[in-house]
Amino acid sequence: MRRILLLLICIQSLGILGLYGQELTLSPYSRFALGDILSGATTRNAGMGGIGIASDNYFSVNSINPASYGDMYFTTLDFGGFWQASQLETPETKGLQKTAGFQNVAFAFPSNDNFVLTAGFSPYSAVGYNVTTQNAIQISDSTFVEQTEYTSSGGLNKVFFGGAVRLLNNRLRLGANFQYSFGNTRYEWVKQVFEPDTSIRVPAFRTIQIIEDAFLSGWLTQIGAIYVDTLNADNYTMIRLGAVVDYNLNLGGDRFTAFTNGVVQDSSNALEVGSAEIPTKVGFGVMLTQLSKWSLGVEGSFQNWENFKYFSDETQLGREIRFAMGGEYTPNFQSLKYFKRINYRAGAYWRQTYINVGGEPVQDFGFTVGLGIPAGLKGNRPSQGRSVSKFNISAELGRRGSLDGNQQLSELYARIRFGVNLNDRWFVRRVVD
Numbered sequence: 101m102r103r104i105l106l107l108l109i110c111i112q113s114l115g116i117l118g119l120y121g122q123e124l125t126l127s128p129y130s131r132f133a134l135g136d137i138l139s140g141a142t143t144r145n146a147g148m149g150g151i152g153i154a155s156d157n158y159f160s161v162n163s164i165n166p167a168s169y170g171d172m173y174f175t176t177l178d179f180g181g182f183w184q185a186s187q188l189e190t191p192e193t194k195g196l197q198k199t200a201g202f203q204n205v206a207f208a209f210p211s212n213d214n215f216v217l218t219a220g221f222s223p224y225s226a227v228g229y230n231v232t233t234q235n236a237i238q239i240s241d242s243t244f245v246e247q248t249e250y251t252s253s254g255g256l257n258k259v260f261f262g263g264a265v266r267l268l269n270n271r272l273r274l275g276a277n278f279q280y281s282f283g284n285t286r287y288e289w290v291k292q293v294f295e296p297d298t299s300i301r302v303p304a305f306r307t308i309q310i311i312e313d314a315f316l317s318g319w320l321t322q323i324g325a326i327y328v329d330t331l332n333a334d335n336y337t338m339i340r341l342g343a344v345v346d347y348n349l350n351l352g353g354d355r356f357t358a359f360t361n362g363v364v365q366d367s368s369n370a371l372e373v374g375s376a377e378i379p380t381k382v383g384f385g386v387m388l389t390q391l392s393k394w395s396l397g398v399e400g401s402f403q404n405w406e407n408f409k410y411f412s413d414e415t416q417l418g419r420e421i422r423f424a425m426g427g428e429y430t431p432n433f434q435s436l437k438y439f440k441r442i443n444y445r446a447g448a449y450w451r452q453t454y455i456n457v458g459g460e461p462v463q464d465f466g467f468t469v470g471l472g473i474p475a476g477l478k479g480n481r482p483s484q485g486r487s488v489s490k491f492n493i494s495a496e497l498g499r500r501g502s503l504d505g506n507q508q509l510s511e512l513y514a515r516i517r518f519g520v521n522l523n524d525r526w527f528v529r530r531v532v533d
Contacts, residue, residue, distance in 0.1 A: 124226035124255060126186060126197045127511055129462065129500060132455045133408055133417060134316075134376060135227035135255050135285065140164050142204070143180045143519030147470015147494035148426025149447020153385030153399045154326060154342030159488050160521045161206035161218055165344045165385075166275030167324035169208060169216040169264035174488065176208040178220075180519030187512045191503060199228075203517060214266040218277075219259075226255035227285045237293070245294045254285035256316065256351075273326040281351060282317035306361045314411070316376055318351035336391035342399070343385075348378035355411050374411035379404050392433035398425040405454035417454045418461050424449035426468065443472030445494070458506020466498020466513075475522075492519045 130136045140163040145152040152164030161178045162168040180203035187196050206220030231250045236243055264275030291308040324344035331337045357370040385399030405417035426447025431440040447468045455462040475489040496515040503510050 124199065124201050124223055125228045126199050126230075127500070128188070128229045128231050128509060129453075129455055129511065130227045130229055131250075131252060131287075133405060133410065133415065134378070135225045137225050138223050140204070140222065142178055142521070143492035143494050143517045144428075144443075144445070144470065144472060144521075146496065146517050147445035147447065147468055147472075147492070148397070148428055149424040149449045149468050151385060151387075151397050151399050151424050151426045151447060153324075153344050153383045153401075154340040154387040154397055155385070156340060156387065156389055156395060159490065159523050160492075161208045161220065163204075163206065163218075163220060163222075163260065163262070163277060165324040165326065165342050165383075166218070166262045166277045166322055167264055167273040167326040167342065167344070169218050169262060169275050170214070170266045170273030170326070172208050172210050172216050174208075174210065174523035174525060176206075177522045178204065178206040178208075178519065179521075180204050180492075180517060182515055182517045184513060184515040186514075189503065189510045189512070190508055203519070214270070216264050218262040218264075221257070221259050224256040224258040224279075224281050224283075227252045227287075228255075236296075239293075243296055245296050247292045247294065249290045249292075250288070251290075252285060252287045254283060256281045256283035258282075258320075262322075271328050273328070275324050277322040279320040279322065280317070281320055284313060284315045287312040287314075308359075308361050310357065310359050312355060312357045314353065314355040316351040316353035318349055318375075320346065320348045320378065322346045331388075336393075338389055338391065340387040340389065340397075341385075342387070344383045346381040346403075348380060350375040350377045372411055376410050377408065379408060392430060394427065394429045396425075396427035399423070403454070408454075416456055418452075418456045420452060420454040422449065422451040428472075430472075438474065441474045443470075443490070445470035445472070449498075453500070457501075457509075460505050460507060462501050462507060464498060464500040466496055468494055468496045470494035475520075489522045489524075490520070492521065493517070 125136045139150055141150045141152055142160045142162055144160050145155060145162060152162045155162055155168060156171055157168045158171045161176055182203050183200040185198045187194060204222035208216055208218045210216045229252055233248050235246045237246045258279050258281045260277045260279040262277035264273055266273055289310045293305045326340055326342045328338055328340050331339055352375045355372045381401060381403040383399060383401035385397060387395055387397030389395035400423045403420045408415050408417050428443050428445045430443050435441055449466055451464040453462045453464055471493050473491040475491060494517045498513055500511045501507050501509045
């Protein structure tokens with residue numbers, strides 16, 4: 101087990117070092133606010149519609165609600181990645197693009213005093229797109245083609261440290277995450293003017309280029325609670341009520357802008373010191389579960405981006421509202437038959453994003469399925485030292501945006517996530533007769 105942990109830590113270290121070269125998103129919608137805010141869901145949660153506020157995560161590190169750390173009894177390593185294909189469609193054209201990358205790594209260390217410590221690293225937001233527009237313009241009674249190319253890359257990463265404690269005879273879990281976010285984004289505009297109907301695309305005038313680099317960093321805090329009560333003691337059926345608040349401080353930083361037309365380069369007064377304040381997010385969830393058999397949950401969250409400011413830029417953002425539901429079924433957790441120990445998961449979600457296009461909020465919805473595949477062949481019996489480690493996989497099909505109304509951009513995406521969670525008993529006091 102320790103050799104496996106060491107190997108995965110080394111692999112993950114290489115993944116972290118390579119994170120800065122990845123394009124975690126290729127969506128034009130990522131140009132708003134801080135970009136695409138990436139979910140903190142594990143691969144297990146992702147297979148259940150992304151729910152996690154009231155979720156029972158006994159064998160994986162669920163950072164959606166830090167109170168869920170209180171469920172954990174094993175030293176745990178979680179690791180995940182993803183692959184995504186997106187078809188972008190406008191009224192004039194459509195195109196397919198693909199990307200893949202690192203999703204998360206997290207550790208959990210339970211104690212014998214109802215307290216659990218966690219630490220992890222993952223991307224927090226991502227910006228990445230390459231869009232080209234062309235328009236006919238008049239210059240001195242002549243018609244030309246003006247082409248503008250917009251590109252961006254980068255985003256924010258996060259390192260978090262958290263903990264949870266079990267109280268009231270294990271009925272109440274309280275948890276907190278302290279997260280340090282940091283990173284940079286680069287935006288580039290390139291404008292060229294061509295003569296129409298020419299086979300050789302040579303600019304008729306000088307190319308204008310504007311490059312903007314922004315660096316941000318700061319602390320964010322997340323607190324959560326989960327209350328667990330028994331509905332039926334005979335078959336271990338329970339209800340779980342969860343709540344979480346993401347309280348976000350200002351991210352401070354600076355932005356540098358440079359302009360050039362191939363002859364003159366102007367960067368005077370281009371350094372701007374400012375901040376970006378991420379609005380507070382609240383969420384609530386409820387889950388019904390029969391221990392080691394099935395679980396079904398629903399949740400909702402709210403975040404108001406209307407007053408969001410990015411350095412000196414005024415933004416036109418809205419309120420983000422998200423609802424999700426999902427569940428998991430295991431035929432027989434302790435069976436010696438392998439396929440009866442597989443976890444089967446499914447879910448769905450709907451989100452009104454904070455992005456407004458033409459006065460209309462952009463909608464995002466999708467469906468998910470997933471599997472939890474046991475790593476051990478001898479059965480899940482932790483009291484007998486048998487493995488509860490799993491290979492997890494989830495698939496998601498969703499759509500963001502629409503060709504109707506003023507949006508004129510639809511993104512159909514398919515995302516596959518894969519992960520490993522390794523569980524072991526550490527710090528066990530041995531008793532010798």
